[in-house]
Amino acid sequence: MVAILTNPKFLRSALPGISFLVLLFAIFYLQPRAMSYFGMNLMLQYAVPIALATIAQMFIITVNDLDLSIGPFVGLVACITATYLHQSPLLGALALIASIAAYGALGALIQWRNLPSIVVTLGMSFVWLGIAVMILPTPGGKAPEWIKALMSVKTPYIPFPVIAAAVIALLVHLLLMRSSFGTVLRGAGGNPKAVARAGWSLMKTKVIMYSMAGFFGVLAGLSLVGLTTSADAHIADRYTLYSIAGVILGGGEFVGGRISPIGAVLGALTLALAGSFLIFMRISPDWQIGAQGAILIIVLALRALINRREG
């Protein structure tokens, strides 16, 4: 038993869950009233869009890239949702499909010219923001009723955000970790040359992974507008950082296709809780971002320690 518990491999995969639980119990200790259906719902509300954006980022990280544009992209989706999708659903749906296609095309471009993803996505972040500003120059718009209804659904016993997060984690886990196709997709990050030699097209895998990222980015934007009920071009600027941090907290490696969808969702939940935790700790808002950075660095340090033991 002790041997299993101190096994580096076990420790590493348990780290996301442990950090989530530690934070959760710390919050319950500081504020016992948070330990309720209502409290959990309130604290984890925004975990759903953050989890979806984190999954989007995870698809990109799987193929050894990094997406610095996911925040503005979620913002753009939010703007489209609160305007076009509300006024003329067909046009809105087409615009959202086009933005997923644009993500796929970016993947193709990056693979074709062997470009550094951070430069391309950093440039694209300005494009997304620019389009969003043109659609919605000032904060406003209105969320379609059905999304609002979906995001405020009252599920029995277990709050909706928890159920939604579990469903997202499981679905992506089945797709990426349990299917043979998912193995190929991850392999494209682990050893691209071997995957190419085995007859799979790297171009195809990259386009699929970027399209999946676009798809989950769209879901993140939809769910975010469902919560905020109106949109703004800058509504999700911080999601770029959240999504990267979520993947890291969830135990994803930056190279080699080593990722964990369940871990990534747990990482997103941890981030969402971190905000509440810092408020309950009465940490000045000035240090909120810094405290999140510190949590990241501590988790990375723990992981470095575990990895060293694995040798």
Added chain:
Amino acid sequence: MISVQQLFQKPWIWSYVGAILIWLATVIFTSGQGGGAIISAALSFATFTVIVGIGQMFVISTGPGNVDLSIPANIALSGVIAMKVMAVSNGMIPIGIAAALASGFLVGVFNYSLIRLLKIPPIIATLSASFLVISSAIALSHGIKIKPPTMLADVATVRYFGIPLLAVIVIGFAALMSVLLSRSLYGRSVLAIGQNPRAAWLAGIPVEKVRFATYVLSAVLASLCGVLLAGFSGGAALNMGEEYLLASIAVVVIGGTSVAGGKANVPGIWGAALFMFLLVTMLNTFGASAGIRLIMTGLIIVGVITIAGGDEV
């Protein structure tokens, strides 16, 4: 004497060609009005981009994955520290600058220690560090903008015959950095590591020491930019570094430095910084909305990197 043909084989020439073409288009549009004023403004604003761009260039040149994302936070923190220490007193300027540079040095050391000790990619390390850095800046300033001492503001904004003094100094500094890159042991080591870190290590280059120096150099230059920017814009604002994340990377790429590492040049950074400013000026003159300006800025960067290509496989 360099012939025209040789000149056009330099990777950095295209940023200047682009800058001149965009300037011409703007001046033709305004039928010749304000051409000089535009150049003068371009020199002023490009100066700051060049300072951080040079630091970013050295970092990017050490190979794929190396990039400093803490520059914006670092600019904000250094600006705040400098303005706080100077407290609107001319006599405190040197001490304020020293304090800001010291903070930059520490940020650089912190960045490198994260990369080295936690064995994480520089992108993640500098990003995590930037959270702490920007938080320190927020906590120090409480969002209050402190004015710079008059002498610092004067030096940062003075022009002779329309040419900003600061631009002249930074042109000289860039020349110095160009020599450092291509003639010094340090610069040669950076390029060697960028081409093949293992070969560089086997050849006896102290790889880790050079990388340490590179991250510290980038951070110190970002600090310097923060101090000057605060002097130039009438105080240290927390968001004044934001645009320099994209700008610092963009000028390196547009200037003809290879993002795959190992190939770099300094002149291109000046050309690219002028190009970026003139582009925004041109779109403004044409009456483009904020949205169009953002879209064009993004598309040009993606376009340039697509044409320049990544590393050859």
